[in-house]
Amino acid sequence: KQEVTQIPAALSVPEGENLVLNCSFTDSAIYNLQWFRQDPGKGLTSLLLIQSSQREQTSGRLNASLDKSSGRSTLYIAASQPGDSATYLCAALRDMRFGAGTRLTVKP
């Protein structure tokens, strides 16, 4: 059974800082891995999808990496802004297993 874990559960950083969010999974046969953003009281918005054959994906200030052998994915956010404050979730798409998320606060 696939288990997806995100640590830390919450993170607070000053504006402008670069940061890394972590996602770990127990079964390397994950198919694809997707990162989402969720604002309070809202649905999930897709940020990046990494296919199982890929190592990373980039979109603007976001970069997601995937290392199936170690069971890890990371989401790198460059030059963080207060508007980045949200909960970030990762999901292993073969089993549709989600992590509990990391709640990010970027302080002005």
Added chain:
Amino acid sequence: NAGVTQTPKFRVLKTGQSMTLLCAQDMNHEYMYWYRQDPGMGLRLIHYSVGEGTTAKGEVPDGYNVSRLKKQNFLLGLESAAPSQTSVYFCASRTPGRGDTQYFGPGTRLTVL
């Protein structure tokens, strides 16, 4: 395109009542999903469908039923609501392949008293 829509947005039920949540997508996606989100637990898959007329159980299917009579709609039913089903319910859709992005609806907040 409206994307993925959910009806209703909020609902309060009494224990033992029944209700149906409707999910609709206009992206011609093959796969559709129902999740529940509880505080501190992320999203958990209830049921899913890989095409019109098909359904399958997810991680937490007990107490729920689903139907997919039309490709664009996926219904989630609660036959006899229980307080443990108080949650936020999300619907999602995708078509597997190189694009493969999962699109989510805005959610339905359900409270069972």
